[in-house]
Amino acid sequence: MESDSIFYRFCLYSLMINRLAAPKIIQLASHFKSVAVTGPRQSGKTTLVRDLFPGKTYLSLENPDTRRFALEDPRGFLGKYEQGAIFDEVQRAPELFSFLQEMLDESPKTGRFILTGSNNFLLQQNISQTLAGRVATLNLLPFSTEDLFGSQREAPDENELIVKGLYPPIYDPGIPPQDWFPNYLRTYIDRDVRQIKNITDLIVFERFMRLLAGRTGQELNLTSLAVDTGVDTKTVQSWIGILESSFIIHLLRPHFKNFNKTLIKRPKIYFYDTGLVCSLLGINTAEQLSLHPLRGNLFECLVVTELLKKRTNAGKQVNLYYWRDRTGNEVDIVIDNGLSLVPLEIKAGKTVNSQFFKSLSYWNKLSGAQKGYIVYAGSQEEDRSSGISVINWFEMVKRDI
Template sequence: MIKREAENELRYLATQFKAVAVVGPRQSGKTTLVRMVFEGKAYVSLENPDIRRFAMEDPRGFLYNYPNGAILDEIQRVPHLFSYLQQVLDERASKGQFILTGSNNFLLQESISQSLAGRVGYLFLLPLSMNELKYKDEIDFWLYKGGYPVLHQEETETSRFYANYIRTYIERDVRLLKNISDLYAFERFLRLCAGRIGQLLNMSNLAVEVGVDTKTIGAWLAVLETSFILFRLQPFHESYNKRIVKMPKIYFYDTGLACALLGVENQKQLALNPFRGHLFENAVIVELLKRRLNNGKTNNLFFWRDNVGNEIDVLVVMATEKLAIEIKSGQTISNEYFKGIQFWNKITQTGGGLVVYGGELVQRRSNGIQVVPLTELYANLDDLEKIESS
């Protein structure tokens, strides 16, 4: 079994809160992790129709069957259970009573905010990180395969896995979240989003291509976000230059899923694929995000761009400073790699920065900018966390 970096945070939350909610994409390893950490607790899957019916018809009786608490898997399937869970938690003083998992962030947040505020700790679990897999192999293989645990622990064909994942998501999860009548249009919208990785989000343009209005596009984007398919990277607004871009960019939580949506059928097709650079950028940003979430920290990633094209791919905003990161998929270091960071350092009167690229060398330049391969990113994140905690 692959050791998850989030395990320590999960154990800690169970000592601080009466319940812990572990949320993330479907098949990201939530059930495996909580059953391993809390192996002495009863496990209840609310995907089971008989158990779900019991929980819906007699929620109080259902919960009182577990005087020592339990793991309630996919609890978003019975959202009104939270109201009854509140009373059960209030009657008992112990911490870590119930461990809740779900692949639908919206339903969990809505229910928790109404019923369990202050009683539940949150952990976001994304698919496996490169560090968890000790990954040092070809970057294109990682971009194509992604981080879903089943692909790294079993003999599962990647293309078949994602084809079924997409089909299940559209035909089942989307219907649970929102009553979308035209699933064909929604699937087209999903694939168009994959083609816009790393680009500014233009909902009007998407609406025209899909054939719906912008209000529908906004609602569908919310569905993709709350079911952990994609997320918006927000622009940094501090006005070093008043003419800055204020539209977000979109990225996927897993590059393997994005590749499948883009029609990439094997690793070899990535070498000349026009989306390879965007997928590489996506991979770096998600690795940064996984590191934060696995340690129980909030997302502190932004991008910065002005209206004449000066840009920082990722801006890590810490309490006392900001780290500018440029992402380049090429394997040969050139002066072009440093222009964005040098411009940022000039207007902010700061120094340093990090370039993550597709090569193999590690360089520390005299101007304080470091160049690291994606496979060496985590070693530099350790230094970053030392800065943030100092």
């Protein structure tokens, strides 16, 4: 009967908001004693879990009174919720985890506690130390284009989408991006950054973020960033770790197979949301973006993050890499499926050009791969005899590649 209840909850939820991560969270809750939903601040974690588990008491550890109770008397606090609860921003009360372990071990019941957090490092640190094997984790990023536009056939305008971004508050209640992102950035720096590391000069940290935004889609060069920011490389490395653990940036690692080539070993930088990048760069309209020198990088960022969301929403490991050798040959994305490698080349143009195929043809010959994809902003689709397919970016994110 539990399976009937799970199916009912999913059907009810799907009528309200179509988040593709919903069925995976429900599935995990039916197998594990607890589920942790992590992701950036304002990605919709609280709304999602409260809608999926309406029968559970909700408590936010951001609330000073609730947090004080949890920290001063964790056993008494948890004793009030023996039937289970939703603990939001649970990393704010790390003392709870040891007592949670004891409570979870006392009962075989699944889906008892739902935990959320916007700091992956602190949450995972506590889970690995005390709740390993008892908690399943899913990363919930901002809306995917499938969440918002999956029912329509035509791709949304990529320029408008890049500037607007995909954070939920921009769509409901509909706060204008130029108003929402500066306030989001201020809240993130004042609260999340201070929680992870006591940075004394937050103005310098914000300048660092703006410099990093200008390097979206490029290799991470710690020395260059340190010089431009005016701090040492160890500080830059620490700040990169903060942004990565709080789901602001993703570091795309180079693929490890070298095919007898000397490879670039530095990761590439991508922000999880293009709207935040545009705000940091002062790009406020689609017209400004269309003329901006970083438009190609931002389009690439959009596609990469959509591929990331495809995997995180399904609870899968991220198997995305890039490949570049010392002579400049590069493939934007290599999908490592274990027994096969699938290369993707991302192009912001709307017209298919013979130069689009150069990198993929070289890499396929080198690696022995049988297929590949040109992912671009145009609508024309075709399959070449070489095994390379040309596909629109929005159509690509709907497929399982």
